Amino acid sequence: MTAFNLLSEPIRKYIRDKKWESLRPIQEAAIQRIISTDNNYVLISRTASGKTEAAFLPILSKVNFKEQGVKVLYISPLIALINDQFVRIQDLCDYLDVPVTKWHGEAAKGAKDRLLKNPEGIVLITPESLEAMFVNKPYNVCHLFSALEYIVIDEIHSFLGSDRGIHLQSLLNRLQRVNNKKISIVALSATISDTNKYMELKEFLGDSEHTKIIRDTTPKPINAVFKYFEGGNSELPSELIEDLYEQTKNSKTLIFPNFRGRVEEVAVKLKRQSDRKNGHKNYFSHHSSVDKEVREDIEKFAKDQENKHKNFCISCTSTLELGIDIGNVDEVVQIDSTNSIASLIQRVGRSGRREDKASNLFLYATDEWNLLQSLGCWHLYKDQYIEPVRIDKKPYDILVHQILSIVKGTSGIILDKLLEEIRLNTAFVYIEPEEAEEIINHLLQIDFLEKLDYEFIIGIEGEKIVNNKDFYSVFKTETFFKVSSNGNKIGELPLSFQLKKDENIFLAAKIWKILHVDFKAKKVEVVRAMDGKKPLFFGSGGDTAHKIREKMLEILVTKNKIEALSENGENVINNLRNDFSVFNIKDIVNERPLLISNDNLTFYSFADSKINRTIKFLLETEGIDCQYFEWNSSFHLKIDKNIFKSKLKEICEKKNVNFALMLMLDKSPGALDFSKWGGFLPIKYQIELLKNNYLDFKSCNDYLKKINFVENL
Template structure:
């Protein structure tokens, strides 16, 4: 293996200028070269509170969770102490891994990290799926000091025969996980933890590996830090660092949980800081007219809750002469990059995006954030709000433009929670058995052969990758995903068949991508579209809407899943499969109920929004009551609904638990579920007397199971139990059952 290139000698710095208003003790602990460049190159007058407080614990090697709003200086708060350790302790080779959830975020961060490492004569490099093989070979040879990558690419390096993973990662000392909340809330978080445990077995100092998480505001910081520590939780010093939110202290200290600190429903608190306004516009066309008329000359970032709305709104804005750019996951990488770069350099323009721009990707100096409808969580709103107010003298701002009555109530409920200071706790999805199966296959691929008794050691006792996974391993052997011979396990023919394409690339991705066709104009890839748009019946030419432009389909290559197009004037359609999330939460749905009962968020509402909200409240008088839930029967006795206002997961749980009292064919909403039409109050009282003690998990369909990647590598009952647990909300269902129920008959 080629020896690493030695660091470039660094000229001793001139004495730094004094920092005003900064803890001199903390500053003095930074390496002199780092401090010199903070003062003289960046010309900072001082460190931010987060950066200041982070110096001592990070220099001491403690694990940490750094909390601050978007653009709060989290990256520098982690890197300056870590680079100081690197220089002071003379770390060699690849010693720092910087993990991000998005390739675009890695690309965006790379120039900053290259600058900071360059101060010390060190190097940073990016490795992800879009990096060329020649660039990867150079990284393998030169071992950059800081490697920016994704957990999936990290695992790909561990399993690749082209990377000497033991030699490459032997010197890793610190792992920084950016936007850690974006991992922890779904299966990518379990995958991240499992890969980091395997990495501990590879590095020379695995027990002392420092893990630093960077996050926006969350409702349960201490729990999130313990989760990030994995098997080392309780065995290493750890600290939540959030000076802007609460006094920083050890993980065991009383760092406030923002979720627990929220006032009771209906209580009012001090209005949060920010210029927030809620409006009702009723349609995409009206939203476009508003955006074209408002804030001319300013740079505006518009968030939408679907790719379809992104496309339709962008086309409508362009038709009104507004300079418009787009960003969503089904656009090609080049198309998104061109759009984001152009937006960053422009002034009087709009970029319309899904959540792809919610995380810390720099799109320049924003003036305004506009939200079409509402995000699903308060935490997501905080991320989006944090994109504004970065310039001195400017305030954080967000204008909500709602397209429907339900979206208006949703937005008002979310803003009501925000006004109470409530933020969702980040909770990893329960029972990730399918990730256990994936990890076992990936580890066998990494080591070629694994002892059928010793495999359990590789995750250092972290549940559920511990001895409790034995039934899953036995199933993998029984079904041919693993072969067993002489006390050793290795990749079997079924794993080769299911995941072996492109050097097992499918094995390192924990989500199943929706089937989409690549759309090309000549040789240029525009993006991807749902195949339904290519198969449903149409009159005249088949027209698509993609990249904010209409295209006429000229040829479809069904075998290679490609669609060739040419520009069209107008009339294109956009469609993608809806996401498989579990819908609105109990807390948000209850806040929406509070809005219908008369609670107003602590933000201005336009006259249109006030009038429409008054109408919606009047229309819901028969289905909300402050004293409990309501069972409402129509006058013709053909429809009975239980208005629980409990969220979709709780209502799924109640539907399954009620048995034949519930409509078996329904898909419950967040607000209500359907009951049998001959239901009487006495029958209800008898049937539900002990229902809280016998709540059931929701039914799982074959279609839902197909969306759970690696579910085929699990015993069928375990796969169903995994998904059913994730579709359930036993706590919310219990809370509903403890409330009084009122029966009412809708008037004619």
């Protein structure tokens, strides 16, 4: 029987009414398997390949929605994605008369109240809103979700390998514990590595044996052009802006700079260029600091069929990297390199979404190493390589959060029951009961928990944390100041030492002058800037994977001609190759350049960010001062080469670094900034967090043991 014939008649009618000529490959495969089994499935297919329908067509055909209770829970990383998918799923569900309800902080209260009176249909939610329900109204979790049959997780790659992913994994376990029968999970992704046969992903869903992967490897043609413009200061070169304008003026374009300040600079300068040349007016900026209504208006404009013949340019951060539908995009521009191949894949996939057209990518680099990293990411992308996901086996910090959540939700729980909840949760399966009990006792000592007779309840200090809406998320959020002008909301800016009166800022594709900053109310009053003063930039980078750095070294030493690279970009890469031609490197896996100049050494590790941070830490524990530069993965030292080599070999054998890490925590309180909840752990577990999340001793030791130094000729 064909996949189409397996679907229920209302769903078949939906397909006929939509005039689909055929089902997509991922849909054909998913329908036959989801309908015939109760396994968990992960659907992996490129962007805009119909993954959402691949999940919902068979689920809607299979599930009996006439039974009491919510039957399907859709979990998304973004509220904006929920709002976008709501329309799509509701359109499909109209054929079955199945209600669809959004449940998040911005959703209508009336719809939530109706659902509570009569739990049914499909609910769309974020992990944070689900957490809020567990904490504040746990009876609603049972009332709504005890009859769940399916959970659909969208963009699952955005959760994997992060604190938010561990949080979601814990919530999935807790949902299963309140359910009457086994819940089946269908997860969707465009970018997941197949390293170790997806074992990390299968473990994440909690049932490796009954989790199956369905992957559509149909390639999508991509037209790529790489350009280089030397950037000498904090602003983009004017030649780059001029070239970018000419390249995008007659198309629908998404531009991805790497941080918010750059997003705003691009939008402002392209709009100025367009005004001077009588071009179109549709230049926008889209990121988390832009007011929500403004972002939604931009998305609506881009998607609106009435505007389908209008060109536009949206400069954006990762807010438009995930699957929000903004209609047809002709071109994607990346300004300087992404830190991951997965991110590049997501961004490239935003163009050519309609009619299976080729994706068009333009990459602009502003320094030689950024260009090299961009090429490294691109070559790995063409090789179909994606960074493997690394799951934290002992997420002590997220355990702190979930202990508080469980205690608050139960309004009192005995120790044995609390330990059982932790033991049965696959997110914490590698944490020993003795470790969990030690963390619980520490939470007692710092008044996050209190013992009343035989039960644990939330303590005085814990109440301050748990009763704050910021508790529902496990990731750190920046402190934002609301920005307005004459009572009109413009957006938000993160707290920064630069946020002060008379400074100019980029926001919402315009330049503003700060009139007043109210630090108590967290408000900024601005007017349009007219003085020509350079605006401020706000932003940060990210970690780079080992395979990317290795590919960068390969490009330098192989001398192969690089396709799709502009002439000036080719000159830059050739200059870099000439610089590294003094090293006779034959083995890019095991050999690394060591530049010797008098008493100065430059060691190019071409290793990932965590290994490099670990090397720097270990060198400093030996009293060796070094300057480390993340952008080109280099260490600069004033030391004899033989001493340096021997010290590196010694430190890779070093077993006990706990005392040095304790000193690091003492001298640098911000060392745990990567973890929202790590600071509430006993010191020994804070050290373990540093070892496992910020640093990487095992990978570093493996790396140092195998590398051989190649000195300059």
